[in-house]
Amino acid sequence: MKHSLMCLAVLGALSGCSLIPQYERPAMPVMDVWPNGEAYGEQNSQTQAMELDWREFFKDPALRELIDLALEHNRDLRIAALNVDAYRALYGIQHAALWPSVSADGSGTRSRTPETLNPTGEAATGGQYFATLGVAWELDLFGRLDSLSEQALQEFLANDAARRSVQVSLIAGVANSYFTWQANRELLEVTEQTLDAYENSLALVQRSYDVGVASTLELTQARTAVETARAALVQYRRQVAQDRNALIQLLGRSVPLDEIASGKLDMDLLADLPVGLPSEMLFKRPDIIAAEHQLLAANASIGAARAAFFPSIGLTGAAGSASSQLSDLFSSGSGYWSFSPSISVPIFTAGRLRANLDYAEISRDIRVAQYEQAIQDAFRDVADGLAAHETYAEQVQARRNLLEVSEDYYQVAEQRYRTGVDSYLTLLDAQRQLLSAQQQLVGDRRNQLVSEVNLFKALGGGWQVENEAAASAVPEA
Numbered sequence: 001m002k003h004s005l006m007c008l009a010v011l012g013a014l015s016g017c018s019l020i021p022q023y024e025r026p027a028m029p030v031m032d033v034w035p036n037g038e039a040y041g042e043q044n045s046q047t048q049a050m051e052l053d054w055r056e057f058f059k060d061p062a063l064r065e066l067i068d069l070a071l072e073h074n075r076d077l078r079i080a081a082l083n084v085d086a087y088r089a090l091y092g093i094q095h096a097a098l099w100p101s102v103s104a105d106g107s108g109t110r111s112r113t114p115e116t117l118n119p120t121g122e123a124a125t126g127g128q129y130f131a132t133l134g135v136a137w138e139l140d141l142f143g144r145l146d147s148l149s150e151q152a153l154q155e156f157l158a159n160d161a162a163r164r165s166v167q168v169s170l171i172a173g174v175a176n177s178y179f180t181w182q183a184n185r186e187l188l189e190v191t192e193q194t195l196d197a198y199e200n201s202l203a204l205v206q207r208s209y210d211v212g213v214a215s216t217l218e219l220t221q222a223r224t225a226v227e228t229a230r231a232a233l234v235q236y237r238r239q240v241a242q243d244r245n246a247l248i249q250l251l252g253r254s255v256p257l258d259e260i261a262s263g264k265l266d267m268d269l270l271a272d273l274p275v276g277l278p279s280e281m282l283f284k285r286p287d288i289i290a291a292e293h294q295l296l297a298a299n300a301s302i303g304a305a306r307a308a309f310f311p312s313i314g315l316t317g318a319a320g321s322a323s324s325q326l327s328d329l330f331s332s333g334s335g336y337w338s339f340s341p342s343i344s345v346p347i348f349t350a351g352r353l354r355a356n357l358d359y360a361e362i363s364r365d366i367r368v369a370q371y372e373q374a375i376q377d378a379f380r381d382v383a384d385g386l387a388a389h390e391t392y393a394e395q396v397q398a399r400r401n402l403l404e405v406s407e408d409y410y411q412v413a414e415q416r417y418r419t420g421v422d423s424y425l426t427l428l429d430a431q432r433q434l435l436s437a438q439q440q441l442v443g444d445r446r447n448q449l450v451s452e453v454n455l456f457k458a459l460g461g462g463w464q465v466e467n468e469a470a471a472s473a474v475p476e477a
Contacts, residue, residue, distance in 0.1 A: 070250050143304075
């Protein structure tokens, strides 16, 4: 008995040998500098970026309230969280295979043998009763089960990172939808004001036409401008309603948006972003983290495929009591035990094991390519965000200057038309230029805000989100 226990101890010590390939993180397939020539920033800039939570980045209380609602009620985020729970359970199932399974069983049978079948020539009634404690254990000598457990763990971590990526995308999506809705509301207001101006101009042209001063062409032009503005007004009403519907879908519940919404779009709604970015920043994005965990999972599957070529050893044992009478089941002398070791050696599988290993290695190569592509996508996101960060401020200021000039042009044109110096065509041109300048300014301010949000998302969307989820990242074994 002691010899058997020593053998079990040795076999247990040998368990856990791993055939998983040594993991080496692939080299970054991107440049060392951003396309605009700016080198990666210093470590202190990284620290500032990491400490910038989304609640600090979005300064508008109304927007923060909407994001909180989305994080609580959005269905996509809820599905992502449930997927994490599902993979946590799958990891628990796979990890449990590393340990012995113990079961307690009880059974009993009672039967009657007719006299024609009984050697004694008399009918007999008998029974058998068992109470057993059984143990079954597969010795993981070559790390197959451990590799499968590691694969399940990495898939769980990948889904947890994917959940954080969905959360980051949701935060950015709510902000961008909010800004788009606000911008179209401003455009609707601008169009209403423009329609009033066109109607006033039409009334002025109509009076001039009635006294024979204005021509039929001028009257037709004035009417055309009014109808064009009315069509644009209906268009913006539709866009505002559709923007509201899109935002409510992201929130996951109906809310009185018109009561929550704050003032006009302005860069004061967002905090300044630190633009000094170290190269390690890319590795902190949730999508990059998810891609690397998928790569690690594929790497672990190679270890399981390799271990399948080697023998598998199983140990099965049972101990308990057996008796022909239920009343004597636990009496002295009723004890019994059994021990059944087994070994399975693959000899001929028609190439199945080799094909499984080839598939695992090809899957690993695919994950490497996906990981490198994720880094390249992240690099471009940041590079595009930096380009927008550097240029939109100048563009918006230029639009403001154009709006001021257009307003002056409109006032002068209106005055000159009223005094008969210029034709209505000049006034109409001034009105159209003013409307265009107003629309372009609203659009550029919206695009500037969206570009800052996208840069914030490219930086990981507030790495504090990752810190909040870190406590639940790794399930207990």
